[in-house]
Amino acid sequence: MIWRSATLAWALLACQQYQHGVTAQQTWPASTDELEDIMFLTGGRRSRNFADPVTPCSKGAAPGRIAAAEFLRTAFHDMATANIYQNFGGLDASIVYELTSGDNVGPGFRTTLETYVPYFSSRTSMADLIAAGVYIGVRSCGGPAVSVGGGRIDATTADDPGVPAPQNAIGTFKNQFLRIGFDSTQMIQFVACGHTIGGVHTSNFPDVLPASAAGPNGFNSTDSTPSVWDNKIATEYVSGTTKDPLVQGPSISNKRNSDFVVFNSDNNVTITAMQPPDTFASVCKTMYQKMIEVVPPGVTLSPYITPYAVKPYDLQLTLLNGGSSLGFSGEIRVRTTQRTQTVAKVQLAYKDRTGATVSAPIDTTPSGTGTGLDDSFAFFSFSTTLPADKSISSFNVVITSSGGGSEVQDNNGNGFKVDDSIIFQAPQSCLSGSGNLTVFAAVRGAASSPSLQVIVKNPGPSGIIVPALSTATAAMATQTSAGAYQLYSASYTLTGAQAQSAIFGVFAGSSSDNYKAASVLPTACAPFGTSPPSSTPSSSPFAFQGCYYDAGAPRALSADATAADTMTVETCSTYCSRYQLFGLEYGRECYCGNSLDATSTIRGLSDCSMKCAGNAQQTCGAGNRISLYKNTKYTAPVSPNIPGYSNLGCYTEGSAGRALTGGYTANDNMNVNTCATYCSTYNYFGVEYGKECYCGNTINAGSVSTAASDCSYLCAGNSTQFCGAGNRLNMYQKGASAASSTPAASSSSVPASSTVFSTTSTIRSTSTVTPASSSTSSSASSTATGPSLPGYTYQGCMTDRVEARSLGAKTQGNSNNTYANCAAFCSGYAYFGVEYGRECYCGDSLANSPTTAKESDCSMPCSGDANAVCGAGNRLNVFKSTAVITQPSNPAIPGYTYAGCSSDSVGARILQGGYLADGAMTVEKCATYCNSAKYFGVEYGGECYCGASFANPTTKMPEGDCSFLCGGNKMEFCGAANRMSLWSKNA
Structure with a gap:
């Protein structure tokens, strides 16, 4: 019988060796953690790429070869020498020593094992990888998900020959299957399941498939879909349409038609019963399962490996700051498969060294997504600093969903353990160019003296493609002490290519910090006390x-x-x-x-x-x-106490002028203390607008106490202090000091500063405030009606609103704002306006009905010209270009009518038939992309949507709402945020 690219047989030695089944979520860490990654992380972040050789299923090492079928064939040939009567053999990677045997004809076995070699390590045996290859190979072709347990032990010698051969008589086949533990019915099932993908190569089996009968690349498949896992091996055989070379053709006369011999051995009863797709899939999953669970005596398989709901990676403590603190970093993987709501946030709720719960959780940051053949995952990284005397002993993972609900993953009630008894010190460790490995470790308290353990791969014996693993242990020597920790170091010399795959760990008693890769270490060790490298980052701000x-x-x-x-x-x-x-x-x-x-x-x-x-x-x-x-470094601002003064709270400006008129200063380093010093000869002082300081011996009429939350601007020179707001002062009176600093009345202490509108959405910008006085500049002289600029007509001081900008097409804010600079920035627009000293706005029309204000309202000096005024809070100095400005428009599109500016939203798109994002978007490009759709629309300057109808309700909005210019043509409008420039097809 031929066991070609898709041929399998399976056996089970003894029930006592099969001690697993469908299991509950496994507890981390487990001995199979590395294999879990290899099997389930096949794409995206942390992908192990184990499925790459079999994705898609038709992929192979050469034309006519199918790697997925070779994965299956390798597993069968490794297992098929098992003997339940003499109690030896099974899936044990003995095939590594059997590649020259007549049982293993063709290059597929060597290619498969070479594919697995990079994944072989002290954590994953070659036999376990062969079993995992069955899951990957079958699933990548659309077959059932075969459950895999770990714990197989690799053989050190070849097993006895005995793989079924195509020339065998039916009695021989039955005896061979009985030897591996299966009856005649199961024999038929195995053969059918094994031949659903792949086929026969004439170069390997010319008696079955002579060159004259072979197809392209000397290959004939066993059914009509060689790279699709399905039931056609059964249905085509029963219907008489099969092209299986092991059923028909030259194999009959050469007595090599083994598939027919097996299928017909019970008058086709079993193969006929396997025809329904669900039956075929169920039977084959059982057969594959049994095959990979044939193991030698003494092997106990783990529970089936399933993807963790939550799995930590690279948990690393690092002793910092002379031993006073610990850096703690790592990554959390969350399984997102079939979640009803998406993950919104992940945090670590942890306990300190004593087991006491710490109230403040550790936040994480999304670091990417990953996929498996059946799963999806999201990753979240973290880096924080903990006090060394408190440390950490375990954590639970708190997952907040998009709906606001949360769940706690507690590792089956055990928490995720963190051991701080011995710590690998990454910053102080290194691997020199000559292969000298230096490793530092920190050991807490009276823990036993540590040792360094290094595991390396060495070339196997001649002709053996799987490397040999060797382990070396070195005692670590005492170095310096740091707080409650003692530092140790050890060195080990790696030779040849060992450094690329060497794994090491540090051990002290029952504790360890293990599975570190030597290849990622820097070439030079850093002295203790320096900042750790990026692989173990310090706490993020x-x-x-x-x-x-x-x-x-x-x-x-x-x-x-x-x-x-x-x-x-x-x-x-x-x-x-x-x-x-x-x-x-x-x-x-x-x-x-x-x-x-x-x-x-x-x-x-x-x-x-x-x-x-x-x-x-x-x-x-x-x-x-x-x-x-x-x-994380934020300190809540307060209205501080100043010795010799009483803190009166927040006051308004006077009704007829300034509240304090005795003295004034302003600078970018202003804080409450600075102002107190400046006004030391006065009875009162107050800070305003973040950087202004006023003094006086009396508080002028109209200035009254107001809500503390009104004084919400932070001091320009000290962000932990409040310095008033617009027309609001934090007021102090000379006399006895107040008892305590005044905190913010509300956490929502946000200044009512000017708002900057961008071409994507409205944004706010810090406003530079200077004294409320001005004079004319030489570059932009003032006239009876206000300032002037060549090429522009001054329109006056006009009102503006944060929520409804008068000029909203384009904006910038900087410290060099002048009329000329703003005009240059707004070149091509009909209007420009300056506001709040440093802000510049552009537009082709005045929107939202601004009114003309008093010229004195526009009183803030320009940030780039102190002799000119640039508006104020909610006040614009507006200029109109005297040039003829070609205005952007909604272009004519043949066959379409512009339907207006329509509302849209991210969560309920009105057009869902097609989508294109392009930084060079034009209306014409969108029309072409939508290919005669009934509707198309452009949005956000660079987005195109198509549809045959409205998927969600929409409302016609003012044309001014669709103000974004197209990225590929600034003379066309392309909607705005949640606004679509819409076209409808003519009837």
Whole structure:
């Protein structure tokens, strides 16, 4: 009988060796953790790529070869020499020593074993890899998921020959299957299941398939779908349409038609019964299962390996700061297969060394997604610093869903253990270019002296492709002490290619920090006390909180904002360092605040899908979705006590002028203490607008006490102090000191500063405030009606609103704002306006009905020209170009009529028939892409949607709402945020 690319037989030696079955979730860590990764992480983050050679199922090492079938064939040939009567053999990787045997004809066995060799280690035997190959090979072709347990032990010599051969008589076949533990019915089932993929090569079996009868590449398949796992091996045989070379053709006269001999041995009863697809799949899963569970005496298989619901990776403690603190980093994998709600946030609720619960959890940050043949996963990384005297002993994983509910994964009630008795010190360890491995470890208290254990791969004997593993142990020598820890070190020399695969660990008594790869170590060791490398990062200054909804009006975070085409998480963190929260949106936008707006609720992580403009490896929200972070270094601001003064609280400005008129200063280093010193000769002082300081001997008329929350601006020179707000002062009176500093009245202390509108969504920007006085500049002289600029007509000082901008097409904010610079920035637009000293706005029309205000309302000096005024809070100096401006428009599209500006939303798209995102989008490009669809529309400047009908309700909006210009043609409108420029096909 031929056992070609898809041929299998299976056996079971003894029931006592089969001590597993369908099991509950396994407890971490387990001896099969490495095999679990190999089997279930086949794509994306941390992929082991074990399925690559068999994906797709038709893939092979050469034309006419199918790797998935060779995976199955290798497992059968390794197992088929088992003998239940003499109690030896089974799936034990003895085939490694049998490649030259007549039982194993053809290159498929060697190719398969060479594929498995990189995965072979002290944690995963070659026999277990052969078993895992059955799951991977069958599943990649669409067959049933074969459950696999671990624990097989590799043979050290060849087993006796005895693989079934095509020339055998039916009596011989039956005896061979009885030898491996299966009756005649099961024999037929095995052969059918084994031949559902693959076929026969004439180069290996010319008596079965002579060259004259062979197809392309000297290969004929055993059914009509050689690279699809299905039941056609049975249905085609029973119907008489089979082309199986082991049933018909030259194999009959050569007495090599073994499939016919086997199938017909019970008058085709069994093969006929296998025809229904469900029956075929169920029977074959059982047969495959039995095959991989034929194991030699003394082997006990583990429970079936299933994907963990939650699995930690690379948990690493690192002794820092002279032994006073511990860095703790790692990654958490969450299985997301068939979750009813997407994962929104993952945190670690942990216990300290004594077992006491710590109230503040450890936050994580999404680090990627992975896939398996049947599963999906999300990964979350973390890095934090813990006090060494408290440390950590275990943690549970808290998963918050997009609906707001949460679940706790506690590792079957055991928690995920962390042992701080012995710690591998990555920063102090290294691998030199010459192969010298130096390893440092920190041992706590009276733990026993540690040792270094190194496992390396050495070439096997001649002709044996699987390497040999060897283990070396070295005592570690005492180095320095650090707090409660003693440092030790040891060295080991790696030769040749050992460094690329060497695994090491440090051990002390029953504790260890193990399974470290030598190849990732730096070439030079760092002295103790230096910062750890990126592989063991120090505590991050921010912690990911999840993906949240942002309505835009109001903003999720409204205190401050910026935008840049180089935006990264780190950039936004630095910009928002004065605030408790920051978030990133639409790839390039950064928002800051001390509290989240009530309208902002947590959503699934997949909602935040846009890559950061400055780092494509990071995620920066999406449309109306903000990637939210917490500033872990944040200190809540207060209105501080000043010795010799009473803190009066927050006051309004006077009704007829300033509340304090005795003295004034302003600078970018302002804080409450600085102002107190400046006003030391006065009875009162107050801080305002973040950087202004006023003094006086009396509080002028109209200035009254107001809510503490009104004074919400942070001091420019000290973000832990409040310095008033617009027309609000933190007021102090000379006299006895107050008892305590005054904290923020509310966590939502966000300034009502000017808002910057970008071409993607509304964002806020810090406003530079200077004294409320101005004079004319030489570059932009003032006239009786206001300032002037060549080429522009001054329109006046006009009102503006945060929630409804007067000029909203384009904006910027900087420290060099002048009329000329703003005009240059707004080149091509009919209007420009300057506001809040440093902000510049552009537009082709005045939107949202602004009114003309008093010229004195526009009183803030321009950040780039102190002699010119640039608006104020909610006040714009507006200029109109005298040039003829060609306005953007909604172009005519043949066969279509422009239907107006329509509402849309991320969660309920109105057109769902097709989607295209293109940074060079035009209306014409979208029309072509949608290929005569009834409707098409453009949105967000670069998105195109198509549909035959509206999938969700929509409302016609004002044309001014669709103000984004197309990325590929600035003379065309392409919708806006949640606004679609819509076209409908003519009747």
